[in-house]
Amino acid sequence: MSYMEELKKRVEEIEQGGHEKYHKKNEEKGKLFARKRLELLFDDDMDIEDAFFANCMDGSLPADGVVTGIGKVNGQDVCVMANDSTVKAGSWGKRTVEKILRIQETAMSLEIPMIYLVDSAGARITDQIEMFPGRRGAGRIFHNQIKLSGRVPQVCLLFGPSAAGGAYIPAFCDIVVMVDGNASMYLGSPRMAEKVIGEKVSLEEMGGANMHCSVSGVGDVLVKSEPEAIEYARNYLTYFPQNFRQKPRTVEAKETTSFEKSIRDLIPENQNAPFNMHDLIKRIIDEDSFCEIKKKFAPELITGLARINGKSVGIITNQPRMKGGVLFPDSADKAAKFIQLCDAFNISLLFLMDVPGFMIGTKVERAGIIRHGAKMLATMSEATVPKISVIVRKAYGAGLYAMAGPAFEPDCCLALPTAQIAVMGPEAAVNAVYANKIAELPEEERPAFIKEKQDEYKDNIDIYRLASELVIDAIVDPDELRNELTKRFSIYESKNTTFTERKHGVYPV
């Protein structure tokens, strides 16, 4: 064989990945070949690939089960690693791990995003001494991820299993997109759970995509197919800069979608009646620009990326339609991570408040609602990006604090005319203050007395009174809210502050 023939033959073999039967098996499950996934991810082909010949002396392990390289997504360079599950189920050998480490280190020195396309059974037990414990062992992958965190965007697309230690790759990414039915994460498989702790459980129930995206919150976005996952990632990256030194790109501004009902008609006067906050979001953002994160997890709080006048904005808002918009341990966690994500990459924050407060009762106290709530307050407080809070309706108790109330240095705190700020709502307040008095009164006199006291209370917390006391910065016509936000975000763009000087805080995790 000539030199050229040998090169051609070897390249062709490696490009095909593992044995035909594994390709077939994947196809049956709706899974694409690793190189096909990359074709869909990049604008064109991958520009460069390194260690293509990894482990080529073996012959049965093309590229050692992982493809690493750089290509363009929306015109910007990104680093990728893509497990090839047709090669020993995408398991990690010594060279697999070294390849992953090198592409991460490239992402670090070039300061460009790192995308992980995960579909792997985990460590190759036969190679454990070479790939598990040492300085360049698998642990280093996570060490690198932690170093990259907040420096460049890290995205995980989960197409298959991510088992045992491998499950930490998604955990350290900014966002995890999971394909329903195929993607899973778990530290120990159902078989292991049965052997070791005697639990009988299905994979879907213990570590499936739906579970992780709605119960554990380790997953962020649930999709039906691989192309959908890849499309989500391409769109998600349009809201981000390449790294923490840059600002997100501004795209062409769009009008909002037009609706018959305006914001004024949308908000019920009764503070306790539910409405759908998504309807309000749609009326202030550029058309079709909402990219929701953790839609199925803790839905009483909505988090998502959007654009206002072509600029990226992270929106955090209570959803009165779900659990009354009350804050729970999970909603506080969800907010904390999202705020950190936006602040890390210079994406302005918008808080839309309609919050009765944090949940009370035994269940949430035992779940540590105080420390989870503290986490949300800490991240919100530390965020130094332009930060606007809008009181849509009620802002009661610590809910006002957690949603970037005036004490937490938002660039401004706006109120709609329907806003109501108080330690607690009128019903609860009158109960708390006059409980004994109410009990003493004859029953027929109680309703009138309660009504009188509630009215007094409402006058006391009147929104114009709070504006008069400079608690809020402006009262805005709901239908002018988008214009007001456009102007203010544009003006606050030059904001340049440091939160405080220290090594780092001691976080209430």
Place this chain on the structure above:
Amino acid sequence: MTEVKANMAGNVWKIVVEKGDTVEADQDIVILESMKMEIPIAAEEAGTVIEFKVAEGDFVNEGDTIAIIE
């Protein structure tokens, strides 16, 4: 058969459909009152309401079954 469950602790304020009614997915079945807020609880799937496990005024905890839909 699916169970409609309370997503948070509270009191059953209003039952808005009747036993035997056909309901759509996402249609409200009952409204709880909790944290002074109205909390609508909707059916996850379409079907017929065959049984209520609660009455108006009852306290329910998170995860308690409210109704059964077939």
